[in-house]
Amino acid sequence: MKTEALHTVYFLGIGGIGMSALARYLNAAGVKVHGYDKTPTSLTTALEKEGMKIHYDDRPDLIPDDTDLIVYTPAIPADLEEFRKASSGSFRMIKRSALLGEITDSKHTLAVAGTHGKTTVSSLLAHIMYSSAQGCTAFLGGIAKNYNSNLLLMPESKFMVAEADEFDRSFLKLNPQAAVITSVDADHLDIYKTHDNLKASFTNFSEKIRENGQMVIKMGLDLNLKTKPGVKIYRYSMSGEADFAALNLRMIDGQYHYDIKTPGGIITGIKPALPGLFNIENSIAAAALSWLNGATEEEIRKGINSFTGVKRRFDHQVVNKNVIYIDDYAHHPEELKACIKSVRDLYPGRHITGIFQPHLYTRTRDFSDGFAESLSMLDRVILLDIYPARELPIEGVNSAMLLNKITLNDKQLCPKTGVLELIGKLKPDLLLTLGAGDIDQLVEPITALLNRNEEK
Known part of the structure; x- marks a missing residue:
């Protein structure tokens, strides 16, 4: 994509996380950017301040x-x-995916794919590379806290980092030099219909890696890889015989410490600020792709240890003597399970209240048993109405249907407008807000409420 040939670009849905990164990229290149979105958000406000007309x-x-x-x-x-x-x-x-494909085709692109973990892995990978001598430009699926942005710009670097989204088969528009696949759990069945079709799409993605490139995949994934000539395949894992793995994992003063095994030696002294075992796994994936593309052991160590995370990914909002409040984007049963387990491990003995907003009627229908099982790991669950996004209602699919499947006694439905009042009554010990819809609009008011209660 030769941006110098563009003068005015219009974005339909400019407030989307992937759309806004592309809008920022073109705006920084001197293109006049205009756009529409359904509602104003903190992100669209930021875009307007950067000079875009929305x-x-x-x-x-x-x-x-x-x-x-x-x-x-x-x-x-x-x-x-x-x-x-x-x-x-x-x-x-x-489409957005086609524009991302055109922009990234001109660079040495490192792509991160997977049904879970790709935003954290791509953001950490970008942080490592951006901070290294190699540098990078990056298009991210979340707001990286180190930069308060979903776009990193370094035009002089040959590297680009891109989140490779499987929704609508968008990632098949990319032709990366190297890629990671983190997971291939069933999702987006409204698009793919079956889990096998989803996995076939990931197989197709593996074929998109350029000749003599690199493929890094989580060990144990049931996936048929097909690659071009010369593509080297590497495995990563929390432990075991993988090419990249964690060694000497231990907990010191509430923080994980470990080393990372690579094909060329061991990177010692890893102690990330991010909690959760799943983030250890994410760090190994990011370390693998950055190590294979020229980042030094010291640059990888510094990058992982200084990474402060992504907004709405296990995002601590309030920590005081009365309450801990964490917000997370989890919207799939496996993501919920990983989040809740990490909270249990970090805060044993705390009473956990989870407020969950189901995302999409089809996803709620297709994974209702899995959602019920994961949410039953909480001590108390509060369900909001389903966030429909692009979908029309499906008869019989609603939050009450999901609530009936949850095995907890302490469970209830609540309208979004009633959440603050309910929290005031319940005075939770440890609170989670979970979901990918517009539940994020509650984060600031909930944080303000809990901080006011602390001051009383």
Whole structure:
């Protein structure tokens, strides 16, 4: 993608995490960026402060006549008037994934794929590379706390880091030099229909790696890899005979310490600020791809130990003598299980209240038993209504259906508008907010409420 040929680009759904990173990239290159989104958020506010023109009403007349390119996300409904105008044939129009593919084709791209963990792994990988002598530009699926952004810019570096999203088979638009696959659990069955179809898409992704590139995959994944000539395959794991693995894992003063085995030796002195065993695994994946692409042992050690995480990924909001509050993006049964287990390990004996907002009717329907099993690991569960995103309701699929399957006695439904009042009554010991919808809008008010209670 030669950005110098673009003068005005319009984003339909500019507030999306992947869309906003691309908008930032073009804006930094001097392109005039305009866009639409359904509602204003802290992210769209930041984009406006950076000089982008954004509106929140369905106004086709606000698409500039001199627009060179319209970028859209699959989350945009087909009956949106702006989408209809954009699709009229008067404009060049491409999906977000196609634009990311075009931009990253010109660089030595390191891609991170997987149904879980890809945002943390890609953000940590980007942090290691960006801080190293190699440098990188990075497009991330979350806001990296070290930079308060989902875009890192270093045009002079030959490296790009990109989160490779399996939704809508978007990652098949990428042609990376190297890639990680973290997990292939069933998800997005509204798109793929079966788990086998999802895994076949990951097989197709492995074929996209360029000749003489590198494939890093979590040991034990049931996946048929097909790669181009010269692609070297490496395995990573928490332990065992993998090419990259954790060694000498121990807990010292509430913090994990370990070393990382590589094909060329051992990286000692790893002590990440991020809690949770799943983050140890994430750090090994990031270390593997950065080590294979020129980062030194010291750069990897410093990168992992200085990484402060991603917003909404096991994100501590309040820690005081009365309450601990953690917010997490978990929206799949396996993600919920990993989050809740990590909380149990970190804070044994605490009474855990979880507020969960199911995301999508299809996902709730397809994984209701798994959701019920994971949420039953809590001491108390509060369910919000399902966040529909791009979907229409499905008869019989609702939060009450899910609540009935949860084996806890202490469980209830609550409207989003009633959450703050309920928290005030319950006075939780350890609180989790969980989900990928708009539950994030509650994080600041909940944090403010709990901090006010502490001051009393």
